Amino acid sequence: MKSRIIIAGGSGFIGQELAKHFVSQGKDVIILTRGKSNKQNGMTFLNWNGKTIDSWARTFEGAETVINLTGKSVDCRYTKSNKREILASRVDATQLIGRVISQLRNPPSVWINASTATIYKHSLFKEMTESNGEIGNDFSMTVAKRWEKAFYACETPNTRKVATRVSLVMGNSGGVFPVLNNLAKFGLGGKHGLGTQKFAWIHIEDLIAAFQFIIDQSTLKGSINITAPNSSTNSEVMFHLRQVNHMGFGIPTPKTLLKIGSFFLSTEPELILKSRYVYPEILCKANFKFKFSIVENAIANLIQVSN
Numbered sequence: 356m357k358s359r360i361i362i363a364g365g366s367g368f369i370g371q372e373l374a375k376h377f378v379s380q381g382k383d384v385i386i387l388t389r390g391k392s393n394k395q396n397g398m399t400f401l402n403w404n405g406k407t408i409d410s411w412a413r414t415f416e417g418a419e420t421v422i423n424l425t426g427k428s429v430d431c432r433y434t435k436s437n438k439r440e441i442l443a444s445r446v447d448a449t450q451l452i453g454r455v456i457s458q459l460r461n462p463p464s465v466w467i468n469a470s471t472a473t474i475y476k477h478s479l480f481k482e483m484t485e486s487n488g489e490i491g492n493d494f495s496m497t498v499a500k501r502w503e504k505a506f507y508a509c510e511t512p513n514t515r516k517v518a519t520r521v522s523l524v525m526g527n528s529g530g531v532f533p534v535l536n537n538l539a540k541f542g543l544g545g546k547h548g549l550g551t552q553k554f555a556w557i558h559i560e561d562l563i564a565a566f567q568f569i570i571d572q573s574t575l576k577g578s579i580n581i582t583a584p585n586s587s588t589n590s591e592v593m594f595h596l597r598q599v600n601h602m603g604f605g606i607p608t609p610k611t612l613l614k615i616g617s618f619f620l621s622t623e624p625e626l627i628l629k630s631r632y633v634y635p636e637i638l639c640k641a642n643f644k645f646k647f648s649i650v651e652n653a654i655a656n657l658i659q660v661s662n
Contacts, residue, residue, distance in 0.1 A: 357383040359418040361463075363448060364425030366390060366400070368529025369521075369562065373422065374398050376563045385414050387425075405448040412455045418463045420570055421514075423452055426469065426502075430622050433494060445469075445502045453509025465515045465570055468506045472522040472555050472582055472633045474499035479551060482586075484636035485520075485578055495625065503578060515576050517569050522582035522633055525653055526559030527661045536658075538605075539596035545607030550590030552630035555582045558647035558656070568643050580635045587650040589627070595651045599658045 360377045362370050365386035377384045378397040387403045394400070401411040405425050415421065425448035427440045449468055456462050475483040476491040483489065490496055503518050525532040538544050557565075565581050597605045608616070610628065617624040635643075647653040 357381060358420075359383040359385060359414065361385045361387065361414060361418050361421045363387040363403070363405070363421070363423040363452060364469075365422070367424065368526065369524060369559075370422075370424050372526065372528070372559055373563055373566060376567070382419075385411075385418075387411055405444060406451060408451065408455060415455050415463065416459055417461045419465075421452060421456065421463045421466045422469075422566070423449060423467070424469045425449075429495070430626065432621050433623055438494060442498050442501060445498065446505045449502065449505045450509065453506070453511060456511045456514055457509065462511060462514045464573075465517065466511065467517045467519055467566065467569060468502075470503050470506075470518040470520045470578065471495075471499050472520045472580060472631055473629065474503070474520055475631070475633060477552075477630045478632040479553065479630050480632070482632050482634045483580075484634050485580055486636060488580075488633075495629075515573065517576055518578045519566070519569070519581045520578055520633070521562065522555035522557050522580070522631060524559055524562055525556050525657060527657055528559075530559075531556075532654075532657060535592065536596055536600070539593065539600045539602055542602060542604065542606060543608070544593045544597045544600070544602060544605030546590040546593055546605075547608050547613055547627045548589070548610040550588060550593070550607070552589050552628060553632035554587045554589050554592050554650070555631035555633040556587065556592075556650060556653070557581060557583050558653040561645050561647055564646065565638060565643060568638070568641075572641060575637070575641060577637075579637045580633050581638070582633045582635050583645060583650070583653070584635055584639060584648050585650070586632055586634070592650055592654075595654045599654055 366388040384398045386400045392402045426445040473495045476489045524530040613624045
C-alpha cells in the first residue's frame with residue numbers, strides 16, 4: 356500500500372513542485388484545493404474550503420505526512436479586507452487541520468505547517484537564526500506569529516510538528532524569480548531602493564530536499580528556517596540576473612518609485628524592500644546538504660533549465 360502525503364493548499368507553485376516530487380517517489384498524493392475535485396498527473400485533488408470538516412478529512416487517517424501551505428497570497432495591497440483574509444486563511448486552516456488530526460486513531464507521523472522568514476525583523480547586519488532571531492510587531496510579523504501560535508496550540512501528541520520559515524523561493528514556475536528575471540531582461544534590472552537590503556532565498560530544489568529531510572529526520576521539530584546558508588543583497592541578485600541575460604545595464608528603482616509602482620501593481624513595497632537576513636542554523640547543524648548555497652549558481656541553473 357502506498358504511503359499517503361496530504362498537501363493542503365497544494366495547487367500553487369511550491370505545492371505543485373512538492374507534489375511532483377512525492378509522486379516520483381511513488382507516494383499517494385492528496386491535494387486539498389478550493390478548486391474542483393479530480394485526478395491528474397498522479398495526484399488526487401479534493402475540494403475543501405479551509406474552514407469546515409468534510410469528506411476530505413477521511414484521507415488523514417493513516418497518512419504518513421501532512422503539509423499545510425494554505426494562505427491567501429501576500430502579493431496584494433494591505434487593505435483592511437485583505438489583511439483579514441491573509442490572517443484568517445492561515446489561522447483557520449491550521450486550526451482545522453489540528454482538529455482533524457487530534458481526532459484520528461492513526462494520525463500522521465509528521466505535520467509540516469508553512470510559516471515565513473518574514474517573521475524576523477528587517478535586518479541589515481544581524482543574522483537571524485532560530486535561536487537568536489528577533490521577531491517584531493508589524494503586520495507581516497504579527498501574521499506569522501499568530502500563524503505559528505495557532506499551529507503549536509493544536510494538541511497532536513502523536514504527530515511531530517514543524518513550522519517551516521521559508522525565505523524567497525527561486526524557481527522557474529512561480530515565486531519571485533520570474534518577476535526579477537523579466538525585469539533584468541527588459542533593462543529594469545537595477546537595484547531596488549538602496550539595494551543593500553538582504554535577500555534571503557532558497558532554490559526550489561533545495562526547498563523540496565529540505566522538506567524531505569525534515570520528514571526523514573525524526574528528531575527535527577519546532578520552527579525551522581528554510582533558506583540558503585548565504586544570504587545575498589538585492590544589488591547582488593540583480594547584478595547576476597543582468598549578467599545571465601547579457602544586459603550591461605539595469606535602470607535602478609528608487610524607493611519612492613517602488614511605492615508608486617507597487618500601488619498600481621496592487622502589491623506592497625515591503626516584499627522587495629524588507630531586508631531578510633536569515634540563516635538556517637537547525638538545518639546546517641543537522642548536516643543538511645544544500646545543492647545551491649551561492650545565489651549566482653542558483654540563478655545560472657534556473658536560466659539553464661529554462662532554455
